[in-house]
Amino acid sequence: MNSVIFSTSARLLCWAMLAISLAILWRGHNQPGGGFVGGLVAAMAIGVVALSNGVAHARHLLRVHPVALAGFGVACAVISGLAGIAAGDGFLTHQWLIFDNGFKLGTTLLFDIGVYCAVMGGMLCLVFRLYETSEEAA
Template sequence: MNSLILSAFSRFLFALMLVVSLYILYRGHNDPGGGFVGGLMAAAGFAILAMADGVQAARRMVRVHPVALMGAGLVLALLSGLPGLVNRGSFLAHWWFHAGDFHSGTALAFDIGVYLAVLGGILALILRFYEEQPEA
């Protein structure tokens, strides 16, 4: 697209969607949300950037190949289940850490893995579709 308004607004919207996706990712183990929804939100931000400024602009913002993101996410999600297997004999029995009001654990690592896997998968699909789209 060659819209100056969309191009200018897409950068702001991209940053906003990334911040919201990270918020959704973090709150996911306590409230609705998590890695899947957060990954979809981040991928939508990259899709808006690719639609407004082209695929190459979106690829420059990703900095990593989407398939590498998928692989890293799958490995992280797999590794997050191993502490429970070793400690309690049950895969994905999560460990929890508490420090005052802040609490986290291996569930957050699992959600980050899902976030990266979803982001990489959707980005690979979206960027490929935009590359094949003929110029109007």
């Protein structure tokens, strides 16, 4: 598609949607949302860029292959589960890291980041492949 208006608005919309997806990821611990919904919104943001400027531009914007992103996400999720085993509580048991200033960081955030990356990578693999297949058929 060669629409200047769509191309420009897609770039602006992409950054706004990525910011919203990170907000959804962050608030997911106490409210509905989290890694899955945030990953879907992030994939949709990159997908809009792929529709407006093509898959090559979207891949350049992403800067990492979607399969590598999905693999990193699965690795993060597994590592967050192994923290519970290391503490002697079992796989995927919630653990806390408490800093000296009272700041707490839980393994659920690492798990949500893993889900976010896995969902985003998997969806982008699907979207990019479908778009490339439709271009080949045309």
